[in-house]
Amino acid sequence: MADHADNDNDGEIFLYRGGRAPLHVSHARIDESVDVIEDEAFRDCRILVHVETHDGIRKVGQWAFQRCKSLMWINLKSAVEIGEHAFDDCENLEVAEFGDKLETIERYAFKGCSSLQRLNLPSIIITGRGSFRCCKALTDIDLSERLETIREGAFVGCHRLRRIAIPLKRGLFSFNVNLQKYNQFDRCDQLTTVDLVGEAHTKVISSLHMKCWRAEMEEEINRINQVLPTTPGNEKTAAIKQWVDSVMDKMDRYKAEHCRFVKEATTLLELALWKARLGEIECSLEPEAKKAKVDAESARRERRITCGADIVIKNVLPFLQLK
Known part of the structure; x- marks a missing residue:
């Protein structure tokens, strides 16, 4: 079901209560009765500029805002899941605000959001295949300590990406069977800095018995930011994965x-x-x-x-x- 609210100072606001919104909508408000923005709800609403959300939205469906080319900002602080292609080709989307509930971003959810500049995903568990592919303005990414998987090609073609923050975990990167390689950060030529999120590794290192062990662990953790600036774009992911495995191997040895x-x-x-x-x-x-x-x-x-x-x-x- 779709409906309209009365006119206000900003003009007519479309009140979304479910179903498919009209293509001519420029301003929308999600009714508080809605906790799931349905599949294709605002797909191809090319003049949609503003969407007023609320704290009860838990899911954004597949293709929900695909090709909403005028949308510049959206608040998704209560969402737990964002479906595949949900914001695909929203080329003017500069800010997407995520809260501490978002766990899953499905494949190609933000592909081609070429104006998106920063990502802060404090509770993310899975980022899908190609989920932020070709986000050409993206410079900084902070992922979650809970992160379990970054799927194939998640950040391919993020040409301005300079820094990522990831947890220290094995098996974080999915292998691309077709390409026979790890390609999460392919064509991210400016990626030079990797920070670690969480405190688990810090606590372990500070508790190690020998001072020389602690010094070696800190040196190994800092090594990635020395080698990454000279690593070719299509080898960034392999270098990061090898570094994570090396740090974990050393930590396991010293813990033993x-x-x-x-x-x-x-x-x-x-x-x-x-x-x-x-x-x-x-x-x-x-x-x-x-x-x-x-x-x-x-x-x-x-x-x-x-x-x-x-x-x-x-x-x-x-x-x-x-x-």
């Missing part, structure tokens, strides 16, 4: 070494406690000797409790084993 040191320290401490408790074994002694021994044992127990060795064994050491 760290755990080995912790285990050795635990064993030594347990042996020390066992030795300290040998004196607790009761022997057949004269009453006077027994009394002296009991006093010594009491003092030893008191000192052991005071030094906290028992607490270390049971409660502290397990936390030193890095996950």
Whole structure:
């Protein structure tokens, strides 16, 4: 169902309640009863300039705004999913505001949005195949710590892209079977900077046992921003993936070494406690000797409790084993 609202100071505003909007719409308001903007709802509304949304919209359907060439800004802070080709060829779309609920952007959702400049996707899990292909004005991308997959060709042809922020995870890039390569950032010739999102890697590195390990890990993390500026555009993705794998391999190795040191320290401490408790074994002694021994044992127990060795064994050491 589609409807119109009354005229206001900005002219006629189309009130969208579902279905297909008329092609001549220039201003639209999504009714609060609508939580899904349906497939092809505003497709080919080429003079659509402004869409007023609300906080109850959870999904934008397939081709919902495809070829809305006059649309410049949209607020999608409540959306969880954006369907394939939803904003395909919205060439004047400069700003798309996403909130902390958006998890999935389907294939080619923003392909050809050649005016889109920045992306902040704080909760994204999946970016689909070619989802931001040929967004030629895009310069900065901040992805989520929750990100699991960047599919094939997601950012191909983003010629002005300079910086991305991604989590440190294996298997982040999908392999392009047709091209027999990873091509998420092909033709992103100006991509020179990769930052890491999240704090998991920082916590692990700061907790490593040896200072030289921490220094080497930090050096390896910084390496990508030294090699990426001279890496050809069609090799950017391969370089980033190789770097992620290298960082993860080193981190796994040092975590294993760290755990080995912790285990050795635990064993030594347990042996020390066992030795300290040998004196607790009761022997057949004269009453006077027994009394002296009991006093010594009491003092030893008191000192052991005071030094906290028992607490270390049971409660502290397990936390030193890095996950």
